[in-house]
Amino acid sequence: xxxxxxAHRTLEANLAQFVGLLRANxxxxxxxxxxxxxxxxxxxxxxxxxxxxxTLRATLVHRPEDYPRFQRLFAAFWRPAEERVAExxxxxxxxxxxPGPLAERPGGAGPDRALAPSAADGADDxxxxxxxxxxxxxxSAPGRPxxxxxxxxxxxxxxxxxxxxxxxxxxxxxxxxxxxxxxxAADLCRLAExxxxxxxxxxxxxxxxxxxxxxxxxxxxxRRSLPYGGEPLRLVRRRRRIDRARxxxxxxxxxxxxxxxxxxxxxxxxxxxxLSQVESFVFATRLTRIxxxxxxxxxxxxxxxxxxxxxxxxGGTRTGQCLAEFNxxxxxxxxxxxxxVVILSDGIDTGPP
Amino acid sequence: MDPLLKLEDCTPDxxxxxxEKAGYICDPVAALTIYLAxxxxxxxxxxxxxxxxxxxxxxxxxxxxxxxxxxxxxxxxLDESRALYEWNYQRQLLRIQMEQARRQPGSPDPALPEEDxxxxxxLxxxxxxRAIRAQQxxxxxxxxxxxxxxxxxxxxxxxLSDFQVSIPELGxxxxxxxxxxxxxxNGERELSDxxxxxxxxxxxxxxxxxxxxxxxxxxxxGISTALAGQIARAVHKIRTELDLEKKPAIAETLDWAxxxxxxxxxxxxxxxxxxxxxxxxNILLKNKADQDALRHQLRGQGLPEWVQGA
Numbered sequence: 001x002x003x004x005x006x007a008h009r010t011l012e013a014n015l016a017q018f019v020g021l022l023r024a025n026x027x028x029x030x031x032x033x034x035x036x037x038x039x040x041x042x043x044x045x046x047x048x049x050x051x052x053x054x055t056l057r058a059t060l061v062h063r064p065e066d067y068p069r070f071q072r073l074f075a076a077f078w079r080p081a082e083e084r085v086a087e088x089x090x091x092x093x094x095x096x097x098x099p100g101p102l103a104e105r106p107g108g109a110g111p112d113r114a115l116a117p118s119a120a121d122g123a124d125d126x127x128x129x130x131x132x133x134x135x136x137x138x139x140s141a142p143g144r145p146x147x148x149x150x151x152x153x154x155x156x157x158x159x160x161x162x163x164x165x166x167x168x169x170x171x172x173x174x175x176x177x178x179x180x181x182x183x184x185a186a187d188l189c190r191l192a193e194x195x196x197x198x199x200x201x202x203x204x205x206x207x208x209x210x211x212x213x214x215x216x217x218x219x220x221x222x223r224r225s226l227p228y229g230g231e232p233l234r235l236v237r238r239r240r241r242i243d244r245a246r247x248x249x250x251x252x253x254x255x256x257x258x259x260x261x262x263x264x265x266x267x268x269x270x271x272x273x274x275l276s277q278v279e280s281f282v283f284a285t286r287l288t289r290i291x292x293x294x295x296x297x298x299x300x301x302x303x304x305x306x307x308x309x310x311x312x313x314x315g316g317t318r319t320g321q322c323l324a325e326f327n328x329x330x331x332x333x334x335x336x337x338x339x340x341v342v343i344l345s346d347g348i349d350t351g352p353p
Numbered sequence: 354m355d356p357l358l359k360l361e362d363c364t365p366d367x368x369x370x371x372x373e374k375a376g377y378i379c380d381p382v383a384a385l386t387i388y389l390a391x392x393x394x395x396x397x398x399x400x401x402x403x404x405x406x407x408x409x410x411x412x413x414x415x416x417x418x419x420x421x422x423x424x425x426x427x428x429x430x431l432d433e434s435r436a437l438y439e440w441n442y443q444r445q446l447l448r449i450q451m452e453q454a455r456r457q458p459g460s461p462d463p464a465l466p467e468e469d470x471x472x473x474x475x476l477x478x479x480x481x482x483r484a485i486r487a488q489q490x491x492x493x494x495x496x497x498x499x500x501x502x503x504x505x506x507x508x509x510x511x512x513l514s515d516f517q518v519s520i521p522e523l524g525x526x527x528x529x530x531x532x533x534x535x536x537x538x539n540g541e542r543e544l545s546d547x548x549x550x551x552x553x554x555x556x557x558x559x560x561x562x563x564x565x566x567x568x569x570x571x572x573x574x575g576i577s578t579a580l581a582g583q584i585a586r587a588v589h590k591i592r593t594e595l596d597l598e599k600k601p602a603i604a605e606t607l608d609w610a611x612x613x614x615x616x617x618x619x620x621x622x623x624x625x626x627x628x629x630x631x632x633x634x635n636i637l638l639k640n641k642a643d644q645d646a647l648r649h650q651l652r653g654q655g656l657p658e659w660v661q662g663a
Contacts, residue, residue: 030550036393044365044385045391051365051385058386062549064556266511333541 010039011046022060025073026292030062052078065261065329092218218263246277250326252345254284254317262345279334283322289330319345356419360490363391368417374548377406377413378560379569387414396513396534398498398549399559403539404602407508411494411535420533421491425480427501433508437518439477445470472520481509482526485518490530499538503545510548562589566601570612576614579624584610587630587660588637595650597643609636627655 019034037059037115044051061070253261272278272294280290358371368386390397399407403493415422425436484493516528566585592600616629653658
């Protein structure tokens with residue numbers, strides 16, 4: 001902020017631009033926060049680079065793992081004009097969310113939440129098989145991957161079977177997805193979307209069942225009875241709280257998975273569209289969060305952009321390391337008692353587990 | 354309670370100084386963020402690992418400015434009737450019974466007016482309502498907001514943006530002054546964007562060696578500077594170099610420092626020795642796996658020597 005005297009007049013404009021840049025980079029910054037930031041800047045010493053930085057960070061950024069990204073953008077934007085390069089185009093949405101956050105969060109290396117067995121444990125392991133639906137499996141037993149995905153959520157296996165939905169599409173699915181031709185690929189994507197919707201509605205059904213466990217709420221009944229002179233004319237009942245399912249999807253996009261990647265991402269994308277609490281990641285050699293990239297797009301074109309985002313797309317797989325990265329970087333924040341983690345992978349791991 | 358600092362003449366530096374006087378060592382980042390929260394009258398959301406001094410911020414602010422501290426401890430299942438207000442049913446019922454007993458049979462006595470039963474006399478104030486109705490600007494500490502469920506959080510951030518509540522039987526109550534609000538979260542659950550957006554955000558990390566040394570010196574009377582520095586280095590090294598299930602929090606550091614200070618005073622030693630350190634380890638590391646991890650790391654060395662070594 002060396003040109004700060006001149007900048008003061010245009011502070012609002014500059015801040016608005018900076019907020020625009022943040023938004024383009026996947027930060028959710030509302031007008032309210034921008035206004036807070038502005039009134040905050042009035043309170044601090046504008047000539048002090050650090051105070052300006054901290055003010056903007058405190059008002060605009062709400063997550064420690066966003067700090068490094070914010071710092072880069074801040075540095076790029078608020079540098080004196082002559083130094084500024086046009087490098088920070090709004091495009092940077094594909095700025096991978098990388099190494100930074102982990103290193104910067106020593107506190108986050110918390111308890112090792114059981115992240116389900118590593119997919120590398122092999123397909124014999126029940127969970128791993130479900131989580132790593134080598135797609136041919138999907139064809140032979142359509143209901144299976146879903147049933148497994150649900151396990152963590154205590155969904156009864158006696159839910160209505162999904163087979164009926166597949167009858168029409170069976171021809172496509174019994175083949176290995178990898179060999180599907182272009183025409184079939186479109187079918188597959190549609191199918192993936194339906195699959196995702198179905199998963200979401202299944203979750204909803206379970207919630208309704210839980211509602212039946214009703215109990216009388218004595219406190220409220222009594223309160224209701226007061227206007228009637230203490231006669232409990234109407235009983236107030238209480239329902240069990242509705243639990244919303246939370247999903248974390250970890251999708252393997254390494255070379256060995258290349259043929260399935262498109263299908264899987266369509267699935268992930270559709271799932272995120274129908275369920276509100278889904279976090280998606282892709283991993284190969286490194287883990288990348290793609291939730292923001294998928295959230296605001298209505299069509300699958302976004303999928304074409306994704307390979308640029310993730311490090312090591314189509315390369316080797318280091319499942320273990322990526323899972324560790326997830327655990328230390330996001331695990332604490334994203335995993336709750338009701339979270340289901342689904343790992344979509346073929347279980348080939350080239351790194352140390 | 355005399356304020357150490359007046360809200361009006363607070364600057365980031367004077368705030369940090371006043372907080373230090375109140376026994377809270379505050380780095381410049383935290384001081385500036387807290388200062389902004391005060392000036393902009395925004396709630397302050399403090400996140401960080403357990404035991405880094407999040408809750409303490411609220412308490413210290415109340416001490417620094419001489420304001421009442423109203424604390425809402427969150428837990429799963431916390432609802433409005435515990436956090437905001439509740440009617441005093443027992444009293445209401447008693448009143449009904451009394452009215453019935455008094456009424457003459459056959460007389461055209463009007464029934465008990467309902468408004469009587471829902472007057473402030475029958476209202477039990479819970480922390481949030483208390484903060485809103487307070488005469489003087491209070492410090493409202495909402496502790497461990499991540500323990501509540503999402504519904505309560507949504508309710509809360511409505512309250513935090515308007516500082517008014519509606520009680521159907523009484524009407525709308527508006528805050529006389531906007532309280533100083535401090536929310537803390539251990540990050541057990543992801544907080545909603547709405548709540549984050551309404552707050553200024555501060556992430557507290559474990560203190561570095563120097564800050565921790567100052568904390569020890571401020572909190573443990575009579576401890577020698579050498580011992581405090583030694584303890585701060587040891588705790589820092591334990592936190593960073595060992596893979597622990599539970600990293601020692603500041604409170605544990607302080608307990609350990611008190612214990613060691615006591616032992617050192619008894620034996621008239623200026624610094625900790627290996628025997629004392631070994632004997633008091635359980636104050637710092639509170640499960641066996643972590644203690645074993647440290648012993649393994651020490652490889653027979655005394656703790657002071659280990660800290661000294663590279």
